[in-house]
Amino acid sequence: MRLGTFWLLTALAVVAIFAASRLVTNDYFFFAGYVVLQYVVLATAWNILGGYTGYINFGTAGFFAIGAYSSVVLHKLWGPPIPVLILVGGALAGLIGLGMGCLTLRLKGVFFAIGTLAMAIVLQTLVINWDFVGGSRGVYIIRPATVPLLGTYIHYLFLVMLALSGLAVAVARSIECTTLGFGLAAIRDDEQAAEAAGVPTLKLKLISTMLSGALMGMAGAPLPYYVTYLDPSSGFNLAYAVNAIAMPLIGGMTSWVGPVLGAIFLGTIQQAATVMIESSLNLLLVGVLLVLFVVAAPNGIIGLCRARSP
Amino acid sequence: MPGAVAVTGALLEVEGLGKRFGGFVALDEIALEIGAGERVGLIGPNGSGKSTLVNCLSGTMRNDSGRVRFAGTPLDGLPAHKRTRLGLARSFQLPKPFHSLTVVQNLHVPLLFTAKHRAGAHLTNAEIDARCAELLRMVALDGKAEARPRDLTQIEMRKLELARAMAAAPKLLIADEAMAGLSNSEVDDILALLFKLSEAGVTVILIEHIMRAVMAFSQRLVCLVAGRKIADGAPPEVVRNPEVERAYLGE
Numbered sequence: 001m002r003l004g005t006f007w008l009l010t011a012l013a014v015v016a017i018f019a020a021s022r023l024v025t026n027d028y029f030f031f032a033g034y035v036v037l038q039y040v041v042l043a044t045a046w047n048i049l050g051g052y053t054g055y056i057n058f059g060t061a062g063f064f065a066i067g068a069y070s071s072v073v074l075h076k077l078w079g080p081p082i083p084v085l086i087l088v089g090g091a092l093a094g095l096i097g098l099g100m101g102c103l104t105l106r107l108k109g110v111f112f113a114i115g116t117l118a119m120a121i122v123l124q125t126l127v128i129n130w131d132f133v134g135g136s137r138g139v140y141i142i143r144p145a146t147v148p149l150l151g152t153y154i155h156y157l158f159l160v161m162l163a164l165s166g167l168a169v170a171v172a173r174s175i176e177c178t179t180l181g182f183g184l185a186a187i188r189d190d191e192q193a194a195e196a197a198g199v200p201t202l203k204l205k206l207i208s209t210m211l212s213g214a215l216m217g218m219a220g221a222p223l224p225y226y227v228t229y230l231d232p233s234s235g236f237n238l239a240y241a242v243n244a245i246a247m248p249l250i251g252g253m254t255s256w257v258g259p260v261l262g263a264i265f266l267g268t269i270q271q272a273a274t275v276m277i278e279s280s281l282n283l284l285l286v287g288v289l290l291v292l293f294v295v296a297a298p299n300g301i302i303g304l305c306r307a308r309s310p
Numbered sequence: 311m312p313g314a315v316a317v318t319g320a321l322l323e324v325e326g327l328g329k330r331f332g333g334f335v336a337l338d339e340i341a342l343e344i345g346a347g348e349r350v351g352l353i354g355p356n357g358s359g360k361s362t363l364v365n366c367l368s369g370t371m372r373n374d375s376g377r378v379r380f381a382g383t384p385l386d387g388l389p390a391h392k393r394t395r396l397g398l399a400r401s402f403q404l405p406k407p408f409h410s411l412t413v414v415q416n417l418h419v420p421l422l423f424t425a426k427h428r429a430g431a432h433l434t435n436a437e438i439d440a441r442c443a444e445l446l447r448m449v450a451l452d453g454k455a456e457a458r459p460r461d462l463t464q465i466e467m468r469k470l471e472l473a474r475a476m477a478a479a480p481k482l483l484i485a486d487e488a489m490a491g492l493s494n495s496e497v498d499d500i501l502a503l504l505f506k507l508s509e510a511g512v513t514v515i516l517i518e519h520i521m522r523a524v525m526a527f528s529q530r531l532v533c534l535v536a537g538r539k540i541a542d543g544a545p546p547e548v549v550r551n552p553e554v555e556r557a558y559l560g561e
Contacts, residue, residue: 179422179423182411182415182418182419182422182423183419183422183423185408185410185411185419186408186411186419188410189407189408189409189410189411190406190407190408190409192370192390192402192406193402193406193407193408193474194391194408194419195369195370195389195390195391195394196368196370196390196391196394196399196400196402196475197391197394197419197420197423197424197474197477197478198391198394198395198419198420198423198424198478199391199419199423200389200391200392200423201391202389254410
């Protein structure tokens, strides 16, 4: 399939899903759907660096919170519309990803992973001590009750996250079938051999970190409007980092489909468990499913499907 | 005159190259000139610094001292991928295929990343496919284009390694023990392949322990012992050199 066709189909899917969602009358569906879609973006973004390039990022929550807190700052200063917040949050998270990449990507594997975790903790400490964004007390964001044309505000937020998911998937797919994707795969398989084959490894790793971080920041930008009360421990919640790793692992890391399947599967289970059983069950569920998949289906849902259809 | 292109016949000029790991001197003041089109064998006992030299030439490692010029361009400080784009390709002693890609995709990587940087060359998909098919035919892997590297035999893996190095269209190919662990007839296979490359105008440095192959292939032989170059000349003379005999056979 041509790349342009894929972007077009993604856009059509976004429109179709949103049109279908207009038939739903219960607002809870939109609140739950928003969270699942947010994980589609986070898992897809994580997979660009983790799955395509082979660098494990434990700092998803950090990039995500950069987006969320940049929105808080802009909201207090000026109050621009959400698409602007997303652009700013994405640009900021992308830049921080680039900076962190410059510091850590010369090192291999585990050092990078530790670096990303440290970055999230440093950022959280900064935010806790920054009064303007509420510090450790947190901050309230008053959102409008309704939006013209769409009705309730959550419908608008749902649409925004749906469009972002479409963008993330289209970006991931574009990387897969261009020169960049070949370069990243070579880096993942063997970095020395990649260099010897003419691949500028450092540059491609920086691009990958920047794209991945930017998409995570974009996913975080509408968060303050969704939760209306944001504090550091929810913005930087470890659950984001754990889920962003678990979802591509469960779905499959080799193509864009994996993180999407993983996010929908795990995200939906978590939402259902929160309502029907208890919210603290979430991370336990992730753990159990992760163990099950690592043992029984190391290549994720995609791997299972491919094994069935030779 | 600074910046002028050196008008020597040498494709590769190495001067005073040194590399140490802590207190251990791996390479000591290596000087070497390789002319365009030459077939040079590089021998030496295990641990004599052959692979370190290859790593320093190809940019996988940084040399601590000395200078390397390739086709008149100083290579000092250039990362490996830029050296590959200049036309200095290498194969690895232990094959390092991209294991998540198919055999033909393994060749796509150097084609995509080096051709773009040659003057005026922007390969279309059809050209890339044609070039891949040609390379696979050259190493007789055309039946395995869609296979994964893990399904290849040892010799096929070596051939893939050479084909991938050749995909970068190099002027100089450094083959680091491309025949280790192969059977007699397989060694002949790889030798024939290297001769074919040489006839096509590629300068080849062959690092090898299998003396039969080195003697058959090399026009010139260079011997390293303990990080120093102790002999450089016509193969029959080098192997009769008393220092070389001592290094291989003892006192």
